[in-house]
Amino acid sequence: MLHDQLKSRLDEGQLSPVSKGAATRFLEGGFPKPQEEAWRFTNLNALRDRSFVAMPDANLAAADDLPDGARLVFYNGVFQAHLSSDLPQGMTVVPLSEDAALAARLDDERLSGHAIANLSVGMMTAGLGLRVSGDVESPLHVVFRNDGADTSSHAVLVMDIADEASCTVIEHHHGTGDGLSAPVLSITLGKSARFNHGRVQSEDENRNHLAVMAMDIAEKGQYNALSVQTGSALSRAENRIALKGEDVDLTMTTLYLANAKQVMDVTSLVDHQMPNCTSRQIVRGVLDDQAKGIFQGKVIVARDAQKTDGNQMSRTLLLSRKCEADAKPELEIYADDVACSHGATVGEIDDNHLFYLMSRGISKTDARQMLIEAFLADVLDDVDNEMLKAPVEASVAAWLKALGDKA
Amino acid sequence: MALLEIKDLHASIGDTEILKGINLTINKGEVHAIMGPNGSGKSTLSYVLSGRDGYEVTGGDILLDGESILELEADERARAGMFLAFQYPVELPGVGGMSFLRGAVNARRRDEGLDDIDNLEFVKMVRAKAGALGIKDDMLKRAVNVGFSGGEKKRYEILQMAMLEPSMAILDETDSGLDVDALKIVSEGVNALRGDHIGMLVITHYQRLLDHIVPDHVHILAGGKILKSGDKNLALEVEKTGYSGFIDAA
Numbered sequence: 322m323l324h325d326q327l328k329s330r331l332d333e334g335q336l337s338p339v340s341k342g343a344a345t346r347f348l349e350g351g352f353p354k355p356q357e358e359a360w361r362f363t364n365l366n367a368l369r370d371r372s373f374v375a376m377p378d379a380n381l382a383a384a385d386d387l388p389d390g391a392r393l394v395f396y397n398g399v400f401q402a403h404l405s406s407d408l409p410q411g412m413t414v415v416p417l418s419e420d421a422a423l424a425a426r427l428d429d430e431r432l433s434g435h436a437i438a439n440l441s442v443g444m445m446t447a448g449l450g451l452r453v454s455g456d457v458e459s460p461l462h463v464v465f466r467n468d469g470a471d472t473s474s475h476a477v478l479v480m481d482i483a484d485e486a487s488c489t490v491i492e493h494h495h496g497t498g499d500g501l502s503a504p505v506l507s508i509t510l511g512k513s514a515r516f517n518h519g520r521v522q523s524e525d526e527n528r529n530h531l532a533v534m535a536m537d538i539a540e541k542g543q544y545n546a547l548s549v550q551t552g553s554a555l556s557r558a559e560n561r562i563a564l565k566g567e568d569v570d571l572t573m574t575t576l577y578l579a580n581a582k583q584v585m586d587v588t589s590l591v592d593h594q595m596p597n598c599t600s601r602q603i604v605r606g607v608l609d610d611q612a613k614g615i616f617q618g619k620v621i622v623a624r625d626a627q628k629t630d631g632n633q634m635s636r637t638l639l640l641s642r643k644c645e646a647d648a649k650p651e652l653e654i655y656a657d658d659v660a661c662s663h664g665a666t667v668g669e670i671d672d673n674h675l676f677y678l679m680s681r682g683i684s685k686t687d688a689r690q691m692l693i694e695a696f697l698a699d700v701l702d703d704v705d706n707e708m709l710k711a712p713v714e715a716s717v718a719a720w721l722k723a724l725g726d727k728a
Numbered sequence: 729m730a731l732l733e734i735k736d737l738h739a740s741i742g743d744t745e746i747l748k749g750i751n752l753t754i755n756k757g758e759v760h761a762i763m764g765p766n767g768s769g770k771s772t773l774s775y776v777l778s779g780r781d782g783y784e785v786t787g788g789d790i791l792l793d794g795e796s797i798l799e800l801e802a803d804e805r806a807r808a809g810m811f812l813a814f815q816y817p818v819e820l821p822g823v824g825g826m827s828f829l830r831g832a833v834n835a836r837r838r839d840e841g842l843d844d845i846d847n848l849e850f851v852k853m854v855r856a857k858a859g860a861l862g863i864k865d866d867m868l869k870r871a872v873n874v875g876f877s878g879g880e881k882k883r884y885e886i887l888q889m890a891m892l893e894p895s896m897a898i899l900d901e902t903d904s905g906l907d908v909d910a911l912k913i914v915s916e917g918v919n920a921l922r923g924d925h926i927g928m929l930v931i932t933h934y935q936r937l938l939d940h941i942v943p944d945h946v947h948i949l950a951g952g953k954i955l956k957s958g959d960k961n962l963a964l965e966v967e968k969t970g971y972s973g974f975i976d977a978a
Contacts, residue, residue, distance in 0.1 A: 694822070
């Protein structure tokens with residue numbers, strides 16, 4: 322059991338101060354309860370009663386389907402140096418146990434106040450630090466491979482992207498078995514740094530996936546993210562971002578595609594602390610069968626954050642009458658000179674659109690596929706970074722193909 | 729054998745009967761016009777023929793090339809040779825025009841046991857047919873009908889018709905929303921597709937379209953029934969007397 326494991330780790334007295342604090346906090350509170358506002362729509366009761374076991378010594382001998390190019394590989398939450406590649410110039414990795422400054426980032430309140438982050442930081446065995454300086458052009462793939470029934474994985478990665486540095490990092494989350502994946506990312510983006518961030522979560526249909534990312538962005542930092550979730554029975558990708566300097570530019574495009582009885586949750590907090598920043602959050606969900614999709618997006622604009630341009634727009638396409646879409650966009654504005662907007666729509670495939678395509682000889686199945694693709698293309702077309710786009714489009718295509726095969 | 733035979737066709741939307749026994753036979757090479765006032769059932773007829781959901785056929789039959797198509801879905805009817813040029817073509821944001829046209833052409837080819845069309849050949853074919861209709865390249869690259877003017881949408885309908893080479897084409901109020909110049913271009917496009925291999929049903933409220941696309945037969949539809957049939961002169965009569973004369977006489 323995770324509780325027992327955490328307790329004995331504490332009792333052994335071997336934990337780093339950061340892990341110790343996190344473990345203590347998780348043991349006090351446990352998994353979030355549905356009474357908590359942040360977890361109103363995504364119920365973790367089923368997880369609380371499971372007896373997951375973390376695998377601190379997880380070792381994957383070999384894998385033949387890892388992405389080409391620069392990569393870091395985690396297996397069941399543990400960094401696998403032997404499967405990882407050399408890194409491009411400008412990138413270095415260091416065990417968190419050897420870099421107190423990076424490890425201390427995990428104490429940030431946006432992680433220390435989050436139950437799942439506390440669980441994973443408490444369970445962390447081989448947390449990894451990644452420092453980026455200069456312009457790194459080729460993408461770095463970070464592979465999170467998980468497997469096993471009743472196992473849990475707690476990968477922790479702390480990234481520091483130096484002032485004026487730039488890089489592209491793409492996360493790939495794959496796993497089998499009905500275990501729990503709870504990766505934690507902490508990212509600091511320096512002044513005028515540029516970060517292109519891709520993320521594909523395509524774990525098996527039985528897994529549970531609860532990811533937390535905390536990020537600070539300094540003055541003139543540019544953050545551009547594109548992500549897709551298609552996997553897991555229960556999945557939440559939560560981003561907690563603070564804009565800590567002026568003239569930050571943030572764009573996050575998030576797709577989620579769910580069927581069967583999947584529950585898929587996109588939760589974000591964008592905290593505008595300084596003036597003249599722009600944040601755009603674009604969320605597109607496609608739900609089939611009895612799936613449930615959740616979007617919770619909160620934008621905070623502090624008193625000093627004048628001239629903030631913050632918007633978030635969630636659109637959900639329902640392919641069946643039995644699925645459910647919950648949306649909770651929130652604006653909390655303390656400044657008086659801002660341009661903020663939010664919105665959430667839920668709709669079905671338009672019969673007029675379907676008939677138009679079918680009247681041209683295109684089968685109903687193909688026509689539906691074209692219209693779902695179009696729903697997503699509408700936002701994917703605006704993404705001009707091909708390195709981010711390719712893996713996400715491949716994941717979308719695989720999901721659509723499965724949908725077509727089912728029909 | 730007739731190309732299209734509509735036999736005592738009755739159709740309803742919900743509990744309301746719209747078509748109340750229509751009989752019409754169209755042979756290859758013929759252009760028929762159906763004229764009628766608003767609410768006469770013109771658009772319903774076009775949708776029922778092309779297989780749109782939401783219309784229930786409560787009696788009669790529709791035969792295409794001698795076979796009933798009542799049980800066929802819209803896409804199957806299209807692949808069997810039926811084409812509907814929409815009164816209001818639908819905008820499809822995110823659906824690229826070229827992949828839409830290619831998908832439609834290939835759907836038909838696959839049904840006929842042919843390989844997908846060669847990409848270069850396809851692009852050549854689209855360009856040639858689009859050029860003849862005054863459709864520019866940048867319009868072809870856009871999402872289907874998105875940002876097109878009314879006239880462009882109608883030309884795009886005719887382009888699709890040219891690409892799909894149907895045996896039976898229904899033109900639903902193709903003149904609506906067109907100015908005189910656009911009407912001329914669209915009509916020329918349609919006339920270029922006339923021939924022994926195709927039958928056409930031109931649905932219109934006004935006679936003016938029939939100055940450009942001259943029909944072989946004209947039928948007056950009102951109250952869900954064909955009240956009178958004749959040659960092209962019948963359309964001129966409507967222009968003079970209006971529909972009320974025909975309705976009162978019936």
